[in-house]
Amino acid sequence: MSEKYLLEMKGISKSFPGVKALQNVNLQLKAGEVHALLGENGAGKSTLIKVLGGIYHAEEGEIFIDDQKVEINDVVAARQAGVSIVHQELVLVPYMTVAENIFLGREPGTKMNVDRVKMSRDAQELLDAYDMNINADTLVEKLTIAQQQMVEIVKAISFNSKILVMDEPTSSISDKEVGFLFETMRTLTAKGVGIIYISHKMSELEEICDRVTVMRDGQTVGTRVVKETNKDALIALMVGRELTNYYTRDFLEPGEVVLKCEHISDGKMAQDASFELRKGEIVGFAGLVGAGRSETMKAVFGLAEHMTGDVYVKGKKVKIKSPVDALKYGIALVPESRKEEGLYKVQSVKFNSTIEVLGEFIRHLHVDNRKEEEITQKYIDMMATKTPSQEQVIGNLSGGNQQKVMIGRWLATNPEILILDEPTRGVDVGAKAEIYSIMNDLVKEGMSIIMISSELPEIINMSDRVYVMNEGRVTGCLNHEEAEQEAIMQLAAK
Amino acid sequence: MASRAKNGIVKYFKDNIGIIIALIAMCVFMVVYPKTRTTFMTPKNLFNILRQNASNMFLATGMTMVIILGGIELSVGSVIALSGCVAAGSVVYFHLPIVVGFILAVLVGALVGVFNGFVICKTDIPPFIVTLASMNIAKGIALVITGGAPIRCMEPLFKWPGAGYIGPFPVPAVLMIIIFIIAVFMVNKTQLGRHIYAVGGNAQAAKFSGINVEKVKFIVYTYTGIMAGIAGVIIASRLYSGQPTAGDGAEMDAIAAVVVGGTSMSGGSGTLGGTLIGVLIIGILNNGLNLMGVDSNWQYIVKGLVILLAVYVDWIRNKKAGR
Numbered sequence: 048m049s050e051k052y053l054l055e056m057k058g059i060s061k062s063f064p065g066v067k068a069l070q071n072v073n074l075q076l077k078a079g080e081v082h083a084l085l086g087e088n089g090a091g092k093s094t095l096i097k098v099l100g101g102i103y104h105a106e107e108g109e110i111f112i113d114d115q116k117v118e119i120n121d122v123v124a125a126r127q128a129g130v131s132i133v134h135q136e137l138v139l140v141p142y143m144t145v146a147e148n149i150f151l152g153r154e155p156g157t158k159m160n161v162d163r164v165k166m167s168r169d170a171q172e173l174l175d176a177y178d179m180n181i182n183a184d185t186l187v188e189k190l191t192i193a194q195q196q197m198v199e200i201v202k203a204i205s206f207n208s209k210i211l212v213m214d215e216p217t218s219s220i221s222d223k224e225v226g227f228l229f230e231t232m233r234t235l236t237a238k239g240v241g242i243i244y245i246s247h248k249m250s251e252l253e254e255i256c257d258r259v260t261v262m263r264d265g266q267t268v269g270t271r272v273v274k275e276t277n278k279d280a281l282i283a284l285m286v287g288r289e290l291t292n293y294y295t296r297d298f299l300e301p302g303e304v305v306l307k308c309e310h311i312s313d314g315k316m317a318q319d320a321s322f323e324l325r326k327g328e329i330v331g332f333a334g335l336v337g338a339g340r341s342e343t344m345k346a347v348f349g350l351a352e353h354m355t356g357d358v359y360v361k362g363k364k365v366k367i368k369s370p371v372d373a374l375k376y377g378i379a380l381v382p383e384s385r386k387e388e389g390l391y392k393v394q395s396v397k398f399n400s401t402i403e404v405l406g407e408f409i410r411h412l413h414v415d416n417r418k419e420e421e422i423t424q425k426y427i428d429m430m431a432t433k434t435p436s437q438e439q440v441i442g443n444l445s446g447g448n449q450q451k452v453m454i455g456r457w458l459a460t461n462p463e464i465l466i467l468d469e470p471t472r473g474v475d476v477g478a479k480a481e482i483y484s485i486m487n488d489l490v491k492e493g494m495s496i497i498m499i500s501s502e503l504p505e506i507i508n509m510s511d512r513v514y515v516m517n518e519g520r521v522t523g524c525l526n527h528e529e530a531e532q533e534a535i536m537q538l539a540a541k
Numbered sequence: 542m543a544s545r546a547k548n549g550i551v552k553y554f555k556d557n558i559g560i561i562i563a564l565i566a567m568c569v570f571m572v573v574y575p576k577t578r579t580t581f582m583t584p585k586n587l588f589n590i591l592r593q594n595a596s597n598m599f600l601a602t603g604m605t606m607v608i609i610l611g612g613i614e615l616s617v618g619s620v621i622a623l624s625g626c627v628a629a630g631s632v633v634y635f636h637l638p639i640v641v642g643f644i645l646a647v648l649v650g651a652l653v654g655v656f657n658g659f660v661i662c663k664t665d666i667p668p669f670i671v672t673l674a675s676m677n678i679a680k681g682i683a684l685v686i687t688g689g690a691p692i693r694c695m696e697p698l699f700k701w702p703g704a705g706y707i708g709p710f711p712v713p714a715v716l717m718i719i720i721f722i723i724a725v726f727m728v729n730k731t732q733l734g735r736h737i738y739a740v741g742g743n744a745q746a747a748k749f750s751g752i753n754v755e756k757v758k759f760i761v762y763t764y765t766g767i768m769a770g771i772a773g774v775i776i777a778s779r780l781y782s783g784q785p786t787a788g789d790g791a792e793m794d795a796i797a798a799v800v801v802g803g804t805s806m807s808g809g810s811g812t813l814g815g816t817l818i819g820v821l822i823i824g825i826l827n828n829g830l831n832l833m834g835v836d837s838n839w840q841y842i843v844k845g846l847v848i849l850l851a852v853y854v855d856w857i858r859n860k861k862a863g864r
Binding site: 405 | 738743748750752
């Protein structure tokens with residue numbers, strides 16, 4: 048090809064003890080394009096990015112920037128070569144101002160006397176240049192997650208980078224904020240910056256990306272122009288096979304009402320929410336971030352401090368004061384934020400799988416190890432979790448597999464009512480399809496599922512009925528047939 | 542079953558290989574070094590080591606649980622002083638039966654534990670601050686009730702827990718083994734044990750798991766208080782007196798043993814098996830330095846360096862294993 052590339056990575060290979068993480072990987076980025084890097088968790092995207100960012104050193108391969116061969120041996124070298132990375136986890140200092148964060152480690156003025164006025168002014172100029180409505184003197188902890196992300200981007204740009212890598216920047220921000228983020232990205236590409244964009248969300252690809260490179264098992268399996276391909280073709284590339292049924296769902300006639308909640312409030316985010324759930328039903332909860340969906344469910348699950356309202360399980364009024372009560376009535380909740388509310392990160396898959404059901408194998412100062420392993424294995428098999436062993440530290444698994452262990456943990460309690468809060472967040476497509484299929488199996492066996500999700504396609508395709516919430520109230524309920532994007536969004540803003 | 546037990550032992554050695562080698566190396570050194578060759582490897586000295594370190598073992602079992610919980614407990618040293626003085630004081634001043642004195646002493650330890658547990662559960666004040674406060678309060682009470690002077694008690698029964706023998710074995714050594722086994726069962730064979738790891742690993746997740754986080758913390762701090770109370774009785778008994786300055790810095794030896802034993806200060810992981818080796822390393826180090834005639838001021842420096850080295854080696858190993 049005679050085309051000129053801003054960045055070329057050629058034949059990159061990198062292995063870790065026992066694993067070939069990258070094998071002869073090639074990536075070409077043009078100036079002014081947004082280039083998506085797509086692949087399941089564990090496909091090698093992060094490793095590739097770390098090689099580019101100087102965090103890992105590749106054993107083989109060459110990197111060219113503007114046709115010049117560069118050696119990127121550490122983070123500083125990467126920066127000098129014009130590469131900046133916005134990581135998935137934000138790394139700003141919360142108790143410092145935006146300006147202090149942007150210029151951290153390279154403050155203007157002398158070593159002993161920082162020129163705060165200049166720092167603040169320069170930072171504000173940068174922020175304004177990208178139309179960001181953020182004051183440089185605000186403390187970072189006062190910003191929303193999306194705004195913090197913007198600050199990260201400005202910080203990255205302020206190194207005069209030509210190449211910007213963004214690792215799942217939209218995984219925790221609302222749709223409106225995503226729109227703003229995309230605006231910023233367009234401004235950048237117009238100035239000739241090349242952006243490598245990692246995301247699991249297919250819909251974003253079409254909106255913002257020019258080309259896409261797909262990785263699988265540590266190799267690049269193809270680069271496509273986004274306009275000339277489609278979602279199914281890309282998914283097929285990613286998983287290496289056709290996924291005929293992305294959403295598996297047999298809509299059967301639901302049974303009697305198993306859960307009825309009336310006027311649920313927690314005094315804060317949940318305000319008088321009422322809804323019901325039938326046997327064998329998947330009920331979706333849609334709404335914007337901050338609509339009070341998670342809080343409502345937490346209140347039902349006994350996690351709110353001041354909960355009011357009535358809960359009926361199978362027609363009988365119950366008092367749920369703690370998760371222990373909830374479990375007793377057959378209600379389980381898989382929380383929204385895996386890392387903060389779910390995982391025991393330093394512990395094994397086994398520990399994480401069985402923590403809800405200790406009573407089944409620990410009794411009278413005796414641990415029935417065989418039973419414990421049986422339970423663990425049962426849910427590893429059921430969820431098709433990929434783990435080298437039960438003893439594997441869960442923090443080392445991919446997001447999708449962690450989520451499968453989380454769902455398995457709560458299924459082990461044999462719930463009749465399963466509340467899933469964002470069950471597929473940070474989960475790759477292959478695992479998503481598997482989770483949908485398992486949900487379908489579960490309701491067919493008579494379980495009832497409440498699914499909170501911010502991904503409209505999964506709400507629309509999986510739910511018998513959809514409740515839409517806004518400002519802590521239920522603003523409407525739609526049948527499967529009525530549940531379409533516009534109808535839901537209208538209710539979400541009501 | 543047999544193979545499972547064998548696997549457990551193999552795993553134990555594998556997980557703790559660094560400190561086990563350190564322990565063996567120290568013992569070999571003592572046996573070879575001219576000054577300690579004849580004195581170290583004698584039954585008398587070995588029993589002595591066990592006797593002197595029993596109290597640290599009691600503290601360290603509790604401290605292990607506290608640190609797995611992600612907390613810290615600084616008041617145990619002061620509790621040793623306070624409970625020792627209560628034991629001796631009850632007997633000498635109030636003429637209570639010696640056994641009652643011992644029980645009161647342990648209860649006082651439990652009370653401090655309950656206080657720590659209660660404040661830590663009901664407020665957001667960090668355990669470091671809460672136990673720093675109770676450390677000072679307990680120490681102060683011990684000084685106030687004794688007027689700063691030791692309370693001597695020479696009754697044979699009073700001397701039994703710290704200086705007596707059961708057959709050829711020193712009583713503290715026997716108690717230490719019993720307490721260690723109880724703690725191992727608590728941590729490894731009960732639901733409470735799993736809950737401790739869960740709360741220390743991720744308190745928020747534990748709440749979602751329906752674990753009563755406050756109850757777990759409360760039990761662990763109370764248990765640690767009781768252990769400190771028992772340690773106080775043993776030490777008072779060994780010294781034939783309740784001394785308001787006993788147990789000075791004992792909390793630091795306990796923390797050192799736990800950390801050398803591989804328990805992470807960030808919570809969520811650690812084992813009592815590691816702590817056992819940690820206690821022995823600290824104990825043999827103290828004993829060896831004494832036998833070698835190292836100046837007591839220098840002993841602190843050596844001890845500090847050994848702690849740093851042990852934790853450093855552990856850190857390197859974890860880094861290599863990619864944990």
